[in-house]
Amino acid sequence: MSEIRIQNMLRKHQVLAEMAYEPTPLRHGYTDKVLRIDIGSKTFDIRPISSQMKELWVGGKGYDLWLMFQEISKNTKWDDPDNVICMSSGPLGGVASFPGSGKTICTTISPATESIMDSNVGGYFGPYMKFAGFDAMVLTGKADDDVIVLIDVPKKKITIEKAPEESPDAHVMCEELTEMYAENEDDKRNIAVVAAGSAADHVWMGVLNFSFYDWRRKVTRIKQAGRGGLGTVFRNKKIKALVIKNKDFTPAWKIVDQPFADDFKIEPTETMVPLDKNTIQTIASKWNNDPEYVIEMMQDIQDQQRYISMECLDELNRITGVPKAQLYHIATFYAAFTLKPTGKHVIQVCVGTACHVKGATKILDSFERELGIKRGNTTDDAEFTLEAVACLGCCSLAPVVKINEDILGNVKAGDVASIIAERRGEQS
Amino acid sequence: MKITVKDLSTIAAKKNNELNTYKAMLMVCTGTGCVSAGGFVIRDELNKILEQKGLDKEYLVVGTGCNGFCAVGPIIVVQPDGIFYQKVSKDDLEAIVNDHLIQGKIVDNLLHHGKADDSAKKTMKEIEFFSKQELIALRNKGIIDPENIEHYIAHDGYAAIGKVLTDMQPKDVVQEVIDSGIRGRGGGGFPAGIKWQSAVKAVQKRGMPPYVVCNADEGDPGAFMDRSIIEADPHAVLEGMMIGAYAIGASEGYIYIRKEYPLAMIRLEKAIGQAREKGLLGKNILGTDFCFDIHIHRGAGAFVCGESSALMKSMAGKVGEPRAKYVRSVEYGFRDAPTVLNNVETWANIPMILRKGANWFASIGSGDVTGNPWGGSSGTKVFSLVGDINNTGLVEVPMGVTLREIVEDIGGGVPGNRSFKAVQTGGPSGGCLPAEKLDMPVDFDSLTEAGSMMGSGGMIVMDDKTCMVDVAKYFTEFLANESCGKCTPCREGLQTLRETLQNICDGNGCESDVKYLEELATFINETSLCQLGGTAGNPVLSTILYFRDEYQAHIQDKCCPAGYCKLLVTYSISENCIGCTVCAKKCPVNAITGDRKAMHVIDSETCIKCGICVEVCPVDAVEVK
Numbered sequence A: 001m002s003e004i005r006i007q008n009m010l011r012k013h014q015v016l017a018e019m020a021y022e023p024t025p026l027r028h029g030y031t032d033k034v035l036r037i038d039i040g041s042k043t044f045d046i047r048p049i050s051s052q053m054k055e056l057w058v059g060g061k062g063y064d065l066w067l068m069f070q071e072i073s074k075n076t077k078w079d080d081p082d083n084v085i086c087m088s089s090g091p092l093g094g095v096a097s098f099p100g101s102g103k104t105i106c107t108t109i110s111p112a113t114e115s116i117m118d119s120n121v122g123g124y125f126g127p128y129m130k131f132a133g134f135d136a137m138v139l140t141g142k143a144d145d146d147v148i149v150l151i152d153v154p155k156k157k158i159t160i161e162k163a164p165e166e167s168p169d170a171h172v173m174c175e176e177l178t179e180m181y182a183e184n185e186d187d188k189r190n191i192a193v194v195a196a197g198s199a200a201d202h203v204w205m206g207v208l209n210f211s212f213y214d215w216r217r218k219v220t221r222i223k224q225a226g227r228g229g230l231g232t233v234f235r236n237k238k239i240k241a242l243v244i245k246n247k248d249f250t251p252a253w254k255i256v257d258q259p260f261a262d263d264f265k266i267e268p269t270e271t272m273v274p275l276d277k278n279t280i281q282t283i284a285s286k287w288n289n290d291p292e293y294v295i296e297m298m299q300d301i302q303d304q305q306r307y308i309s310m311e312c313l314d315e316l317n318r319i320t321g322v323p324k325a326q327l328y329h330i331a332t333f334y335a336a337f338t339l340k341p342t343g344k345h346v347i348q349v350c351v352g353t354a355c356h357v358k359g360a361t362k363i364l365d366s367f368e369r370e371l372g373i374k375r376g377n378t379t380d381d382a383e384f385t386l387e388a389v390a391c392l393g394c395c396s397l398a399p400v401v402k403i404n405e406d407i408l409g410n411v412k413a414g415d416v417a418s419i420i421a422e423r424r425g426e427q428s
Numbered sequence B: 001m002k003i004t005v006k007d008l009s010t011i012a013a014k015k016n017n018e019l020n021t022y023k024a025m026l027m028v029c030t031g032t033g034c035v036s037a038g039g040f041v042i043r044d045e046l047n048k049i050l051e052q053k054g055l056d057k058e059y060l061v062v063g064t065g066c067n068g069f070c071a072v073g074p075i076i077v078v079q080p081d082g083i084f085y086q087k088v089s090k091d092d093l094e095a096i097v098n099d100h101l102i103q104g105k106i107v108d109n110l111l112h113h114g115k116a117d118d119s120a121k122k123t124m125k126e127i128e129f130f131s132k133q134e135l136i137a138l139r140n141k142g143i144i145d146p147e148n149i150e151h152y153i154a155h156d157g158y159a160a161i162g163k164v165l166t167d168m169q170p171k172d173v174v175q176e177v178i179d180s181g182i183r184g185r186g187g188g189g190f191p192a193g194i195k196w197q198s199a200v201k202a203v204q205k206r207g208m209p210p211y212v213v214c215n216a217d218e219g220d221p222g223a224f225m226d227r228s229i230i231e232a233d234p235h236a237v238l239e240g241m242m243i244g245a246y247a248i249g250a251s252e253g254y255i256y257i258r259k260e261y262p263l264a265m266i267r268l269e270k271a272i273g274q275a276r277e278k279g280l281l282g283k284n285i286l287g288t289d290f291c292f293d294i295h296i297h298r299g300a301g302a303f304v305c306g307e308s309s310a311l312m313k314s315m316a317g318k319v320g321e322p323r324a325k326y327v328r329s330v331e332y333g334f335r336d337a338p339t340v341l342n343n344v345e346t347w348a349n350i351p352m353i354l355r356k357g358a359n360w361f362a363s364i365g366s367g368d369v370t371g372n373p374w375g376g377s378s379g380t381k382v383f384s385l386v387g388d389i390n391n392t393g394l395v396e397v398p399m400g401v402t403l404r405e406i407v408e409d410i411g412g413g414v415p416g417n418r419s420f421k422a423v424q425t426g427g428p429s430g431g432c433l434p435a436e437k438l439d440m441p442v443d444f445d446s447l448t449e450a451g452s453m454m455g456s457g458g459m460i461v462m463d464d465k466t467c468m469v470d471v472a473k474y475f476t477e478f479l480a481n482e483s484c485g486k487c488t489p490c491r492e493g494l495q496t497l498r499e500t501l502q503n504i505c506d507g508n509g510c511e512s513d514v515k516y517l518e519e520l521a522t523f524i525n526e527t528s529l530c531q532l533g534g535t536a537g538n539p540v541l542s543t544i545l546y547f548r549d550e551y552q553a554h555i556q557d558k559c560c561p562a563g564y565c566k567l568l569v570t571y572s573i574s575e576n577c578i579g580c581t582v583c584a585k586k587c588p589v590n591a592i593t594g595d596r597k598a599m600h601v602i603d604s605e606t607c608i609k610c611g612i613c614v615e616v617c618p619v620d621a622v623e624v625k
Ligand SMILES: Cc1cc2nc3c(=O)[nH]c(=O)nc-3n(C[C@H](O)[C@H](O)[C@H](O)COP(=O)(O)O)c2cc1C
Pocket: B183, B184, B185, B186, B187, B188, B189, B190, B192, B215, B216, B217, B218, B219, B220, B303, B304, B305, B306, B307, B308, B341, B342, B343, B344, B346, B347, B456, B530, B531, B532
């Protein structure tokens, strides 16, 4: 994602309300604070939680329902400004030792059933809300224009901002906001986004998406609070997203020796023919436009184009009806796909077990050194892409390297320079 | 032309007669390993030479699947005598034709030499690698043309489905498979017959048509059994699936295969095409009421998609994230219908069980499976024997042979003057077994008991220059990379595990680390959603169990006994140096100096530890300590 595009997006933000606050540290699993935000009057309110409430309702759904009970009346309709979305985590929220302790529990009046509903969801939001100093949160009121709410823990402030340019697609918006508020690649794990997309404007069962950052695939992924139409209520309040920027969180799993692939820019060369719509239609027809075969279609596109562009995904969405977010999820989940153009020679160094035992690491190091790029990257001249893959199925020839369709067996670190030179020579 | 059950034996007889008219057949290995070294070129060139000499009516060239002994490929076996030629190049073909075929003289310089007595071995039977092997799943490897359905039929192919369709009720088929005791070859070792029986029950209960699925995802790095079975004998898998489909009442089957296996995919597609043409797939198979067809789905490079629920999601065109295990895929599987998922090797075994009978199969292997498939491990298992071992390749042995027989007798031991350190089985969910365990039998239950597992059949031998902490780190890193990210213990826990291991390898470990690793690995195993995370702690736990000393050496003495971990070793040149200057020329950073014929020296400040000097030194004078 380009820096400049995101910067321009941020420039269009307009702060509508702002409050400085001091985050309350956690004590025995609680901060004993509720954050109430009225989107309509643009006011913030941090309220204490009494020991009685804590004893009786514990947290999670209990807190949510108690808070709702105080906010709504029996006449409140789902699309009244008075309807609230309550979000809460429990006393174990954010303690990494228990399954399920990363959840957020949400409640609201459902547009689908017109009654109170609850839904639970993963993602980073629940724990980060705790770390930001709140056991629960209440969203009420209705904004005039699309807004986002930002809880910036390092800067100790909460803002409501007009945010006109962010994508209406939740999966893209989560990426954009993560990119926008992270200082650098590592910092992306400090961002939690809650968002609803354009579908929620139109249906009663719109979901609410909660993001987390997948370091391995370098992509923001989302979990859904899918029950009852929470996203529809969120959009009805004209909220695009809710963002928490967490403070100085140095994850234990910070990668030591695998520096993240730097973004690289290469111009398409003549061998990189952009696919026209007819070609995509031809590929899709080969699979009867059958949604069950979108993975196969994407493989064929990847084979022809050596990457999958966002335009291809849009076109596939049009042809097969598979949601864009799902196509995007597939494109980022499976190792076979790349959203960036690859080089003319794709060098795959096998780092499967047999090859590892036979010294694959040294071979990979040699390729990185000789090409001057790290694994997962492409050289500036768009000639070589270097990948580490696990097992090419020729383990008895270990260590193995595959360059486009050629398989080289029993490779030595000392051969690497000449292997590259040979391929360079081929095309001149 | 569509055929009937009776036609099978006629076709077989006709084909065998035709093949018998040849004086000899040249079986050229065209498995992936040999192809990468020129297998196709050799096959085509050989055909050309025979044609030029007008010998193509007398000798037949057959491109076969993997012969098994990939270490010495490309391979040609001259049948019916079984003369075994290894490391054949294009230039050797004239000699094979002129000397062997025309003059009847064996080409000595292409023969394999035994390790024990260094004598030339003429036939496959004499070669140690093929000794002790017993072929069931790989019964047709190297003796048929996988792209020709008539070759398969000539070797009793499709006889089992013929028998099943004419003589057996579906429930008898299920019972036969239960009685054979066959347990799944894909990892879990769940009895196949019991799985089929559950599917039958689920079909009765839910009234939905079921599916049979073949798992050819083979994500285990370091293993290539499934690929080789498909490349060598694709019809065996199809026939197995047909029998399974008949048994549970399915009319549609799917094969989920990795895209990284293009050759296997092509052969499968051809095989399915030929089977359809002959009326072995499609409507009214072999003239009976049975209708069944098979389709292929391609995987897209995610290890977790080998897991049953993830695989079925991926087949539906979705992201392969597993779901909780209490919903069983035999009841709610592909398209939410009852689904039987079995591994390639499991399917390939099925026709033999039906042809030769459950008792025959149950009598092979270890333990006693009569009345209870969990009672032992019947049949054979295919292993890919790789790593630091002389005879790398594919072996099929009866369950219950010892590790030593595989590693030493068949594998020919560790190369060079190195010593055996460990053998890793079970893929990333398995464990590393030390030399003390070499005499244990290889079967499902013994391996699990020893802290490893059977897995799909990868067997990676490691010599004394392999660092076990690094191996644990390697597997953890692999699994962390392949974690689907759905649940926290696996996604975040493996990262922490990996970082702790990295610290130890870098010499930054502290005393409490080993205990912490054990705790965390156990915790990940216990709390993860699917079996990827559920077994992810095993490589760490088994290396700690058997190689605790090595962890201690890294942590306390900041040294890597195997001389592997980059930050803990230095490169130097010993007195053995003869001053040949090769290393100095090859060093990428010019860290080596010295005069011709004089001892050379490495400047450890400049050296980047790339290992090239070790590779090139003719007298092993470079030391890594
Ligand atoms: C993470 C994971 C990966 C797996 N990968 C494979 C695989 O590549 N091939 C395979 O046959 N089974 C694999 N399995 C096992 C399958 O889930 C399933 O048990 C097996 O295919 C069933 O066939 P079987 O009973 O014939 O072994 C895997 C399991 C897990 C948990």
